Amino acid sequence: MTEHEPVRVAINGYGVIGKRVAAAVMAQPDMRLAGIVDIATDWRLRPLVAQGIDVYSATPEHVAPMREAGLPIAGTLDELLGRADLVVDCTPKRVAARNAETYRASGLKFIVHGGEKHEVTGHSFVAEVSFESAVGRAATRVVSCNTTSIVRTLTALKRAGLLKRARGTLLRRATDPWESHLGGIMNTLVPEPDIPSHQGPDARSVDPELDVVTMAVKVPQTLAHLHYWSVQLTRSASKEEVLDAFRASSRIALIRAGDGLAAINTIKELMADLGRPHDNLYEVALWEDMLKVDSDELFYAYMVDNQAIVIPDTIDAIRALTGPAAKSAHSIAQTNEALGISGRLC
Structure with a gap:
């Protein structure tokens, strides 16, 4: 790869995250999708064939079953790694931690996601906070959907000099929509047994200075997560000052219940109307007309699309990993333009 050649990106795992990463990579002028790796033999990989995207098997043992299912397999994971500059691992929880040893042995840069522990890469990533510290590294971990939203919103307040400490309650969706027929909860609520829940400590893996505690409960729906936050500010502030702090982030979109966006299903419908692929909500959708400031206390709520954020x-x-002179502001602007992120939803 030279300075002007597109980065060749391999994606291992074509689930809800993998398919969205693949589409986003193909939308970037400085990246090229080298191929997809999986073991599935059902409907999930068939759209790739029609798109002319090369499909690889995770292991030699899976090649024959995948070909018997009618998938034109281009080779195995090891072969694809030799044709890529970087691999994004989107496999299920704990699988990526094992795959990391393969990537290291091949000398390939790699990215894992929030289902893995910080220790797998020694670096946790949210673009607005830890981009520069990732530049030139061999690997990083893009944190989970909930942690990404926490870091984005609290960083906006921190940069405005307003953040003292934050306490959040997370209402977590039960499962992904496509597999809700396979499991999930019904007619109950399941609290995460530990306080703090894991998202608060995870946010501190990105920014150790954050004073944040989270509590979480799993709820019987599949659309998205919903967060409620109580924040102690460093001083008394106006509502408009707080909103300006959130507006400073292009990846926080202020919405209004008064415009009819009163629930998470209406926001997902808006994403469909906007023509977003997979109805993706990449931003934190934060209700500005619900937000309240009482002297130095702040209360707000927002929606998190766990499949897209x-x-x-x-x-x-x-x-960050592949560009030696990469800068966060330039990359964020380039990504935003390619994905249609503007800081506004309507």
């Missing part, structure tokens, strides 16, 4: 940060992580 990490996609722009993954694209930025690719540039």
Whole structure:
């Protein structure tokens, strides 16, 4: 790869994150999709054939079953790694940690996601905070959907000099929509047994200075996550000052219940109307007309699309690892333009 050649990106795992990363990579002028790796033999990989995207098998043992299912397999993971500059691992939780040893042995840069622990790469990534510290590294971990939203919003307040400490309650979707027929909860609520829940400590893996505690509960729906936050500010502030702090981030979109966006299903419908691929909500959708400021206390709520929010940060992580002179502002602007992120939804 020379300075002007596109980065050749391999994607291992073509699930809800993998398919979205693939589409986002193909939308970037400085990246090229080298191929997709998986083991599935059902409907999930068939759209790739029609798009002319090369499909590889994760292991030699899976080649025959995949070909018998009618998939034109181009080779195995090891072969694809030799044709790529970087691999984004989108495999299920804990699988990527094992795959990391393969990537290191091949000398290939790699990205894992929030299902893995910080220790897998020794670096946790949110573009607006840890881009520069990722530049030139061999690997990074793009944190989970909820952690990404926490870091984005609290960083906006921190940069405005307003953040003292934050306490959040997370209402977590039960499962992904496409597999809700396979499991999930019904007619109950399941609290995460530990306080703090894991998202608060995870946010500190990106920014150790954050004073943040989270609590979480799993709820019986599949659309998205919903967060409620109580923040102690460093001083008394006006509502408009707080909103300006959030507006400073292109990846926080202020919405209004008064415009009819009163629930998470209406926001997902708006994404479909905007023509977003897979109805993706890349931004934190934060209700500005719900937000309240009482002297030095702040209260607000927002929606997190767990299938989409990490996609722009993954694209930025690719540039950070592969671009020796990469800058966060330039990468974020380039990613935003390619994905249609403007800081406004309507």
